[in-house]
Amino acid sequence: MVDDRHTNLDEVFHALADTTRRAMIARLASGEHTVGELARPFEMSLNAAVKHVKVLERAGLLRRRVQGRAHFCSLDARPLKEAAAFVRAYEGFWSDRLDALDSLLRQTSRPES
Amino acid sequence: MVDDRHTNLDEVFHALADTTRRAMIARLASGEHTVGELARPFEMSLNAAVKHVKVLERAGLLRRRVQGRAHFCSLDARPLKEAAAFVRAYEGFWSDRLDALDSLLRQTSRPES
DNA sequence: CCGATCGTCAACCATCCGGTTTATAATGCG
DNA sequence: CGCATTATAAACCGGATGGTTGACGATCGG
Numbered sequence: 001m002v003d004d005r006h007t008n009l010d011e012v013f014h015a016l017a018d019t020t021r022r023a024m025i026a027r028l029a030s031g032e033h034t035v036g037e038l039a040r041p042f043e044m045s046l047n048a049a050v051k052h053v054k055v056l057e058r059a060g061l062l063r064r065r066v067q068g069r070a071h072f073c074s075l076d077a078r079p080l081k082e083a084a085a086f087v088r089a090y091e092g093f094w095s096d097r098l099d100a101l102d103s104l105l106r107q108t109s110r111p112e113s
Numbered sequence: 114m115v116d117d118r119h120t121n122l123d124e125v126f127h128a129l130a131d132t133t134r135r136a137m138i139a140r141l142a143s144g145e146h147t148v149g150e151l152a153r154p155f156e157m158s159l160n161a162a163v164k165h166v167k168v169l170e171r172a173g174l175l176r177r178r179v180q181g182r183a184h185f186c187s188l189d190a191r192p193l194k195e196a197a198a199f200v201r202a203y204e205g206f207w208s209d210r211l212d213a214l215d216s217l218l219r220q221t222s223r224p225e226s
Numbered sequence: 227c228c229g230a231t232c233g234t235c236a237a238c239c240a241t242c243c244g245g246t247t248t249a250t251a252a253t254g255c256g
Numbered sequence: 257c258g259c260a261t262t263a264t265a266a267a268c269c270g271g272a273t274g275g276t277t278g279a280c281g282a283t284c285g286g
Contacts, residue, residue: 036263091197182232
């Protein structure tokens with residue numbers, strides 16, 4: 001079964017909680033890339049980048065197609081669906097009221113600065 | 114300025130990468146709760162729960178209204194918007210093709226087991 | 227004032243994280 | 257074959273994380 005269907009949200013969000021890994025995801029959105037290609041843009045050792053790749057892989061966000069010595073990585077966004085479901089459930093919650101409160105506060109009181 | 118407007122995605126996603134904290138968020142979606150109320154459902158010390166609250170607060174997802182000795186916490190979902198924007202950008206990416214590939218593989222080749 | 231309650235702070239601890247360096251395995255190429 | 261390339265593995269390190277316990281501060285209620 002290729003479809004993971006347990007989608008550990010902890011792991012998915014953890015994978016997203018790093019700028020390097022989010023950049024890798026963005027890169028993968030443009031198509032397959034080898035591990036080396038994924039690593040190149042970053043100022044870190046290949047080994048460090050490999051660890052990031054593995055974090056993405058563990059989260060189910062990255063799949064690997066080994067061909068010879070090259071490992072071609074591609075994005076699998078399916079785990080993102082559950083993450084998106086969670087975020088969407090609360091995105092926008094109270095925002096309007098808080099924004100209104102902000103404007104109100106900025107209008108009435110004019111504090112330091 | 115109440116509006117943070119730098120919304121550290123690292124911190125936001127990190128805050129989301131923990132079951133306890135996601136549960137707290139869900140709880141907060143039902144309205145204001147004190148720190149103690151947020152902590153009660155979990156099998157951990159109050160102090161441990163307080164740390165989770167602080168992680169949420171640092172990520173800008175939780176605001177605090179102190180009244181007497183009670184600290185009333187409320188959800189601020191605004192940082193989630195940027196997180197949602199990222200997730201949405203890649204959610205669904207390649208999914209259709211991968212799903213199609215899955216079915217195809219399961220159909221044509223009938224591998225081990 | 228006294229005691230209970232709510233919450234914070236600080237110290238401590240084990241584990242994890244993100245990076246390094248070094249070594250090694252597997253493949254492609256001349 | 258011999259060597260460069262690609263990627264992994266393992267050991268190590270400093271700092272963050274997630275939990276504990278214990279002590280403290282502030283507030284409410286009697």
